[in-house]
Amino acid sequence: MNNVLLVDDEYMILSGLERLIPWDDLNLKLVGTASNGQEAYDFVKDNEVDIIVSDITMPLMSGIEFSRKLKSEGHSVKTIFLSGYQEFEFVKEGMALGAVDYLVKPVDSKELVATLTKAIELIEEEKEQSTYKEMQLAQQFKSLILGDGNAEEYIKANNLESISDFNVFIGTSTSEAFFDYLDKQANISYIEDPGQDKMIIGLITGMGKEELSLFYNRLADMFPKDVFIFAGTWQGSYTEINASYCVAVKLQESYYFYNLVQEGCIWLELNNHLEELYYDNSEDLPLISKSDTSKRLHDKIEDMILYIERNPIPPNHVRYITLLLLSDALTFYNLSPVESYQKQIERVKDIKNISEVREVFEELESNISEVISERSYSELTKKAIEIVNKDYQKDLLLKEIAEELFVNSMYLGQLIKKETGQTFSQYLNSYRMKKAETLLLKSTKTVNEIATDIGYSSTGYFHRNFKETYNMTPREFREKFQALG
Structure with a gap:
């Protein structure tokens, strides 16, 4: 609804205008009347007015003077002037000030409605333009904050x-x-x-x-x-x-x-x-692989949790560290994740609360404890595993390890399969994959360099094994992890 102010020094004309205007049909509201320009000016200063229907010649302050003053102060009110035949020069000046139109007295009702409709349309058009401009500036402001460009106009303005x-x-x-x-x-x-x-x-x-x-x-x-x-x-x-x-x-x-x-x-x-703050150095992290061997598993897990809870670490780095600690623990105990590694990354990525971090590590402790309780390696298998852990970068063969341990290679292979649930080659490949995982997470080495470092002479073979293990390529694995940081 638009507010209308009627201005004329003749009471009868004001009364006639009130009757001529179909207020409800045009969605207009009469908010006031004034008998001269000064009175109208004082009213506009204190009230919201959208349209003014004003006589041109009035005592104290004319309609032209009143309109000029409003324009100089930045008011965007729409003005319709009422004039006599002999006031054409005044009308021209009024139009130059931006009046919507002028009506010759006595006012014709149809012309009045048409002129008011024109004023309403101009108001709506300006509102749309203003809204669009505001939306543009708001978008440019947001672009400036987010750093995605397209803020030149806002910067200049x-x-x-x-x-x-x-x-x-x-x-x-x-x-x-x-x-x-x-x-x-x-x-x-x-x-x-x-x-x-x-x-x-x-x-x-x-x-x-x-x-x-x-x-x-x-x-x-x-x-x-x-x-x-x-x-x-x-x-x-x-x-x-x-x-x-x-x-x-x-x-x-x-x-x-x-x-x-x-x-x-x-x-x-x-x-x-x-x-x-950027935690790309794991030297100060409570890694299970570097913890005191005399410590209980529960205490090692608790050290991880307390490290995160007691340090002012931004949440994105908490997720980074969580996955790093998980990877180290799984490698150290030669465990496969309960869920696919891709799901594990997504789960860590979706951590939204510190209590969820504790849940992840408590679940890790439970899984490790369960596996440890089930494992009962013979001394021979332990020694074979120690050799794999020490020399996994080399071209290891079961036959050579058996010779080093002074046993039959077939017997050693059957023993490893029985106690670990994997053949020797499967166990070696699994250990190498976990080492690859750690290097992909912690180092900046290329995928080909990592393949060589963990004992693969063929990078194609490494790629194939990695994808079979993690259901993603080494590069995809690294990118998913980096998204956490």
Whole structure:
């Protein structure tokens, strides 16, 4: 519905206009009347008006003066002028100011309806254009934050190239006062994500690190409840806005991942610490293969869990480390995963909470304990396995191992099959696959280099065996794992 203001210094004309206009049919609402331009101007300043039907010549302030003043102040109201035959020069000036049209007194009802309809159509058209423009700018703003390009117009419109301080925050809020506060800050822009309830992405410009810290602390005091803000790093250039956003996302994910639920919170990371965390070195990890042999299995598993729970590790690295520890444990105990490795990767990738990490390792402990209780290797099989573990890179043959152990090769092969459930070649291949798995996860070596390192003279044979074992190629395996980090 559009609001209409009628302006004329003659009461009878105002009364006649009220009767002539089919308000309900045109979806219009009469919000006021005025007898001169000054009175109309004062009304528009304090009320929402979409269409003005105004006489041209009036005391105190004419319709032309009134219209000129509104235009200079940026009002987008649509004006229809009423004039006499002798006022053509005034009409031309009114049209030059952007009037929709003019009507000659006495006003014809059909012409009045047609002109009002024209004004309504112009309003709707401008609303559509404005909405489209707002959507474009919102999309460009989002593109700027996400770093996917297509933000040139937004950068130019907001003169970001001349600004040297940027910070991105994300979060949620159910506090209308919080959004009102943001709307009043000239240096804060934000959008609400329609896909999530009160989810916002915001950009702060022109604040250094110290000022940002004070700002967020003040925000925390003002909104102690129902506001969850995660602020990324301070950046000195608009080209690094996405880096700030990525850190904010990691902070938010950590909040929910570690169950740090509270009534309200503001998390800050203004110094790039999160970006510096990258766990590509497993030397400090509680790997089962490097643990104290005197430790109980339960204690080894608990060391893994506590390492993750007690370190400020971003969730994506938690998943990375979880799979690394699982792989090491399976290799050390020469275990095949209960489920396919592809499913195991997907399961780790889908971990959304720290309690799910504990469940994964507790299940691992159960599986290892069950296998260990079933195993009862003879000394001869143990020695053969020790040779495989030590010399798996070499071209190992059952006959040569049997000679080294001073036994018949057929007898040794039957013993290994009986106690491990695998032939010698199957056991060797299984061990090599687990070594390949570890190298694919932890090293930057090429697939061909890894094939050579674990004892395969034919890379094609390695590829074939790996795919049969894991139902994916070595490259696919590595890519799936890297997606966790």
